[in-house]
Amino acid sequence: MFNKSRSDKSPAISNPVSQSFSVLSISATVKGEINIEDDLRIDGNIDGDIYSKGKVVIGSEGCVKGKITGKSVEVIGKILGDVTVSDIVILRASCYYEGQITAHNIEIEAGACFFGNCRMENEEKEEIAGDNGKVTSAKKETVLSLQAAGIKGKKEELEKA
Numbered sequence: 001m002f003n004k005s006r007s008d009k010s011p012a013i014s015n016p017v018s019q020s021f022s023v024l025s026i027s028a029t030v031k032g033e034i035n036i037e038d039d040l041r042i043d044g045n046i047d048g049d050i051y052s053k054g055k056v057v058i059g060s061e062g063c064v065k066g067k068i069t070g071k072s073v074e075v076i077g078k079i080l081g082d083v084t085v086s087d088i089v090i091l092r093a094s095c096y097y098e099g100q101i102t103a104h105n106i107e108i109e110a111g112a113c114f115f116g117n118c119r120m121e122n123e124e125k126e127e128i129a130g131d132n133g134k135v136t137s138a139k140k141e142t143v144l145s146l147q148a149a150g151i152k153g154k155k156e157e158l159e160k161a
Contacts, residue, residue: 021054026061042077049081060094067099075112 021039024030028044039054042062050056052070062077072087075095082100083089089103093111101118108114 024062026059058095 021041022036024040024042024044024046026043030044030046030048032048034040034046034048034050034052036050036052037054038052039056040050040052041057041059042064043059044062046062046064046066049066050064050068050070052068054070055072055074056068056070057074058064058077058079060076063080064078065080067082067084068079069084070086072085072089073083074090074092075097076092077094078096080098082102084102086104088105088107089101091097091106091108091112091114093109096113098115100116102121103118104121106118106120
C-alpha cells in the first residue's frame with residue numbers, strides 16, 4: 001500500500017516541444033503572414049494571415065485582421081476575417097468576430113458579438129449516388145447562418161475604437 005520503491009513512469013512533461021507556445025505581447029504589431037508549429041497567444045495586433053498546427057488564442061486586447069487556419073481558436077478579443085479549424089472555435093463573451101467560421105465544433109458564450117456564417121464540418125463521409133449512378137463520397141456539412149440581434153450599437157462602438 002505504501003510501497004516506496006514504486007516509481008512514476010510518466011514524466012512531468014512528456015514532450016517539451018508539444019507543450020510550448022508563443023506569445024505576441026500587447027505592444028506588438030505584425031503585418032504579414034505567420035506560420036507556427038505550436039500554440040500561439042495574441043495580445044497585440046496582427047494584419048495578415050495565421051497558419052498554426054496548434055491552438056490560437058486571441059487575448060482580450062488582441063486583434064487579428066486576416067484569416068486564421070489551425071487546430072483550434074479561442075477568441076476573447078477581436079477578429080476580422082475567416083477562421084478554419086479542424087477542431088473547435090470558442091467565442092468568449094467579450095469577443096467581437098466578423099467572418100466565416102469553418103470548424104468541427106463551435107462554442108459561443110452569451111454576450112459574444114458574432115457577425116457572419118458558420119460551417120460545421122464532420123470528418124465523417126457519406127456516400128452520395130449521382131445522376132449517372134456513380135457513388136461518390138463527400139464530407140457531411142451543416143451550415144448555420146447566424147445574425148446577431150439587438151447588438152447593432154455594439155458593432156458601431158467597436159469600429160470607432
